[in-house]
Amino acid sequence: MTGSYLKGRIRREDIITATVAVYAEAGYHGSSLREIARRVGITHAGLLYYFPTKEALLAAVLERRDAEDTERERLSVPPGLDALRRLVALAAHNMRHPGIVDLYARLAAEAVTVDHPAHEYFEQHYRMARGYAVESFRALAARGELRAGTDPEWAGLTFVALMDGLQVQWLSNREEVDLVGSLRFYLQNLLTVPLDQDQP
Amino acid sequence: MTGSYLKGRIRREDIITATVAVYAEAGYHGSSLREIARRVGITHAGLLYYFPTKEALLAAVLERRDAEDTERERLSVPPGLDALRRLVALAAHNMRHPGIVDLYARLAAEAVTVDHPAHEYFEQHYRMARGYAVESFRALAARGELRAGTDPEWAGLTFVALMDGLQVQWLSNREEVDLVGSLRFYLQNLLTVPLDQDQP
DNA sequence: CCTACCGATCGGTAGG
DNA sequence: CCTACCGATCGGTAGG
Numbered sequence: 001m002t003g004s005y006l007k008g009r010i011r012r013e014d015i016i017t018a019t020v021a022v023y024a025e026a027g028y029h030g031s032s033l034r035e036i037a038r039r040v041g042i043t044h045a046g047l048l049y050y051f052p053t054k055e056a057l058l059a060a061v062l063e064r065r066d067a068e069d070t071e072r073e074r075l076s077v078p079p080g081l082d083a084l085r086r087l088v089a090l091a092a093h094n095m096r097h098p099g100i101v102d103l104y105a106r107l108a109a110e111a112v113t114v115d116h117p118a119h120e121y122f123e124q125h126y127r128m129a130r131g132y133a134v135e136s137f138r139a140l141a142a143r144g145e146l147r148a149g150t151d152p153e154w155a156g157l158t159f160v161a162l163m164d165g166l167q168v169q170w171l172s173n174r175e176e177v178d179l180v181g182s183l184r185f186y187l188q189n190l191l192t193v194p195l196d197q198d199q200p
Numbered sequence: 201m202t203g204s205y206l207k208g209r210i211r212r213e214d215i216i217t218a219t220v221a222v223y224a225e226a227g228y229h230g231s232s233l234r235e236i237a238r239r240v241g242i243t244h245a246g247l248l249y250y251f252p253t254k255e256a257l258l259a260a261v262l263e264r265r266d267a268e269d270t271e272r273e274r275l276s277v278p279p280g281l282d283a284l285r286r287l288v289a290l291a292a293h294n295m296r297h298p299g300i301v302d303l304y305a306r307l308a309a310e311a312v313t314v315d316h317p318a319h320e321y322f323e324q325h326y327r328m329a330r331g332y333a334v335e336s337f338r339a340l341a342a343r344g345e346l347r348a349g350t351d352p353e354w355a356g357l358t359f360v361a362l363m364d365g366l367q368v369q370w371l372s373n374r375e376e377v378d379l380v381g382s383l384r385f386y387l388q389n390l391l392t393v394p395l396d397q398d399q400p
Numbered sequence: 401c402c403t404a405c406c407g408a409t410c411g412g413t414a415g416g
Numbered sequence: 417c418c419t420a421c422c423g424a425t426c427g428g429t430a431g432g
Contacts, residue, residue: 011417025313030229032410044411046417054411102312109309112302112371113225123372130376147389154385157369157377158362165365166358171312172323176330177357185354189347189389211401232426244427246401254427 012050014040019061024102027110028058055117062121079135081145084187091163092180105168129160145193155190162186212250214240219261224302227310228258255317262321279335284387291363292380305368329360345393355390362386
């Protein structure tokens with residue numbers, strides 16, 4: 001039996017990987033199936049054999065990201081100081097994979113239009129991220145580790161927005177923008193305890 | 201004499217206004233000269249009589265924005281607390297003109313690619329904004345109005361990034377995101393003096 | 401400013 | 417998966 005499902009699964013993964021790269025360079029609307037297919041070494045019609053429409057391909061890209069996030073979530077800590085530390089570590093990790101940062105910055109900006117196929121995805125994505133951050137700040141507040149008068153709602157909202165805003169600036173000028181340092185600065189300003197430490 | 205320069209100038213302004221709206225909806229790459237022309241009531245070839253290429257039209261859009269900013273600059277205050285207040289007021293003003301917020305969020309994200317025709321514009325734009333914010337925080341620090349241990353460099357960088365990040369989130373969900381409140385929350389957290397007050 | 405056109409490119413389909 | 421094709425749309429030009 002030559003026809004193995006495995007081969008097709010690998011092909012799909014290859015296509016999605018190439019798609020992420022092309023989206024990062026040109027955005028969703030600016031990308032063409034032909035360019036993506038070229039990088040995989042097939043024709044655009046061949047690509048459409050695996051993903052029937054351009055939109056289905058976008059959905060697959062977002063689904064893979066969700067799957068990765070869920071995998072990470074499984075290992076993840078409950079909301080709190082460690083959770084915020086982990087988000088900073090995630091930002092540091094992203095800086096070593098600029099393509100992913102590119103992709104999300106571009107897609108998120110494109111998707112603010114309600115009729116964009118990824119609009120709902122990002123709305124939900126932001127809501128989840130905000131919720132996680134807000135819960136973390138609430139946990140800190142309960143332990144008296146949040147500065148007096150600091151509203152966990154505001155803190156969570158601004159923290160998530162800051163992560164995104166910093167990423168766009170960092171993309172456009174990687175020398176002048178210290179992404180991780182800025183996040184740490186921001187967090188430390190809200191805390192009554194040191195952000196680091198406690199690990200031997 | 202029927203051929204008045206005035207008519208042409210007005211036409212150009214009309215075209216730029218329509219362009220801003222279309223960019224906001226579709227981004228630069230996603231916009232077509234035909235759609236822009238349609239809104240002005242001419243053909244796309246007619247549009248190219250006024251702006252010889254698609255890129256020249258983009259340049260005109262950015263130039264007009266710069267002109268408006270310069271006009272505002274003329275009335276503007278020196279770096280300091282009033283300057284930061286004014287930036288918050290600008291954000292509040294932008295919320296009443298979502299099209300402009302849309303336009304800049306989308307263009308900025310598109311333009312992170314080095315070969316984008318607006319790349320240099322945004323790099324310069326961010327540098328200026330950061331510089332203005334940093335100078336403001338420095339002035340505050342000199343007057344002892346900045347919290348102890350707060351680095352003006354970090355404060356300026358994060359403030360500008362926060363403005364941008366909040367705008368994207370606000371665009372995607374205008375009910376749940378309080379843009380101005382978040383900015384005020386952030387600023388107040390860095391200050392030793394009340395952000396408001398002092399005006400009768 | 402328009403009509404009329406160009407070559408290029410797009411997403412998608414038919415038919416194997 | 418490919419070849420071959422479709423209709424639609426793109427930015428730009430010629431020629432008035």
